[in-house]
Amino acid sequence: MSSQFRRGALIGAGLAAVLAAGTILVACGGRDSSGESDRAAARLSVIDSYIPAPATPGGSAAGYLTVRNDGAGTDQLVKVSSPAAKSVTMHRSTESSMEEVTSLQVPAHGALQLSRGGTHLMIGDWAKAPAVGDQLELDLTFAKGETIAVQVPVKPLTYRPGS
Numbered sequence: 001m002s003s004q005f006r007r008g009a010l011i012g013a014g015l016a017a018v019l020a021a022g023t024i025l026v027a028c029g030g031r032d033s034s035g036e037s038d039r040a041a042a043r044l045s046v047i048d049s050y051i052p053a054p055a056t057p058g059g060s061a062a063g064y065l066t067v068r069n070d071g072a073g074t075d076q077l078v079k080v081s082s083p084a085a086k087s088v089t090m091h092r093s094t095e096s097s098m099e100e101v102t103s104l105q106v107p108a109h110g111a112l113q114l115s116r117g118g119t120h121l122m123i124g125d126w127a128k129a130p131a132v133g134d135q136l137e138l139d140l141t142f143a144k145g146e147t148i149a150v151q152v153p154v155k156p157l158t159y160r161p162g163s
């Protein structure tokens with residue numbers, strides 16, 4: 001009698017464990033619905049970064065760089081900050097002006113390019129007016145949690161990469 005009761009209790013406990021495991025699987029499955037590239041890791045690196053010296057000393061400057069992604073997962077640049085400047089924002093150029101954006105897509109096996117006439121950073125409120133030859137730190141934060149610190153050279157206003 002008592003051993004039969006115990007077996008019944010064990011079966012009951014086993015069934016409860018299976019049900020709990022099933023619940024967990026369903027919950028995970030629900031989160032995964034947005035696709036392979038969202039689950040896979042991004043492999044990010046920053047190249048070709050530069051800041052043209054502000055046209056007026058101490059004024060706002062643009063910032064340009066390329067975020068390479070050698071991974072199978074997409075990511076998003078969600079924040080840029082700098083110990084050298086209180087204001088760093090991400091901008092997209094439109095036909096006649098520009099607008100601030102809160103995130104920029106970094107495609108899998110691709111690159112996010114910030115370049116003249118396109119998407120760029122706007123940097124201002126400097127701790128010290130930047131001059132050609134300075135190196136300024138930019139800290140790039142990505143949606144999947146990575147932060148990359150880049151030392152960015154200040155170049156003459158008319159500088160073009162590769163020139």
Ligand SMILES: [Cu+2]
Nearest residue numbers: 091098121122
């Ligand atoms: Cu701008």
